[in-house]
Amino acid sequence: MTTTAENQKKAAEPLVRLTDAGKNYGSVIALADVSLEVSGGEVTCVLGDNGAGKSTLIKIIAGLHGPSTGTYEVDGAPVHFSSPRDALERGIATVYQDLAVVPLMPVWRNFFLGNEKRKGPRMDIAFMKKTCKRELLDMGIDLRDVDQPIGTLSGGERQCVAIARAVHFGAKVLILDEPTAALGVKQAGVVLKYIIQARERGLGVIFITHNPHHAYPVGDRFLLLNRGKSIGYYAKEQVTLEELTGLMAGGSELAQLSHELESAGGAAAEAAQELEDDVSELGISRQPPTPGGS
Ligand SMILES: Nc1ncnc2c1ncn2[C@@H]1O[C@H](COP(=O)(O)OP(=O)(O)O)[C@@H](O)[C@H]1O
């Protein structure tokens, strides 16, 4: 094979590829037979309810633990990471929901935490402030003052600083664990904007969320998980927002729950009515209750 052909092959390989990956915790099967590819300049959304296996999946990709079954490849070659540091060295960075920031430290200090720039025996504070300010501006984040404690920023802004930081320190793949979960509509919109920025810079983004309304506008591919299994893997042109929402809501499961609440009466019946409305709004047909079923 010629060098050019080798280069072409390399360029064609996805940054991250999981094939039939599974993970057991003792006898608990947290993940089974999940396949996924992430390429540069693409956002892959991983959707699923609590317990679906989302965290287990990103822990594999982030290098916290290997898969029990299946394979994990980076740039087309199998990897066996023994820690998140190994993954980070290959350009795979993770921004966790509970960001590891020091609230009282200035924004620039948090930006460079663990990667401080030195000039002789001292920290090069001027350089770090300037670089932090510029990197944030490049992502479209205009902070009045990078000297303010990071704790004074909103949740959305803090997520954005973490994204800019990963980009600055050379991430090729960015894993975002539910970055919009605790945010209001406007703040979530800001984070979604930076997800698009990261994609435009050529990063492969893995965006974990349980909200199809957040996933659909920014996603190129969608992996849906339910109880550790893939219930669908779609390119954007293969699925509509309505279909995604319907799959997420788990259709009949939701209807069954509303039926159970209804029979409980009182406040539960009210909740059931709300659920019922959601179900009809989503266009999911309600399954008839199973005869003699619970
Ligand atoms: N360390 C663990 N030990 C045992 N079971 C676990 C462990 N971590 C996760 N699980 C189980 O694996 C399943 C998937 O969990 P998780 O990946 O955290 O889902 P999600 O992030 O989508 O909520 C759940 O049933 C959970 O209880």
Ligand SMILES: [Mg+2]
């Ligand atoms: Mg989780």
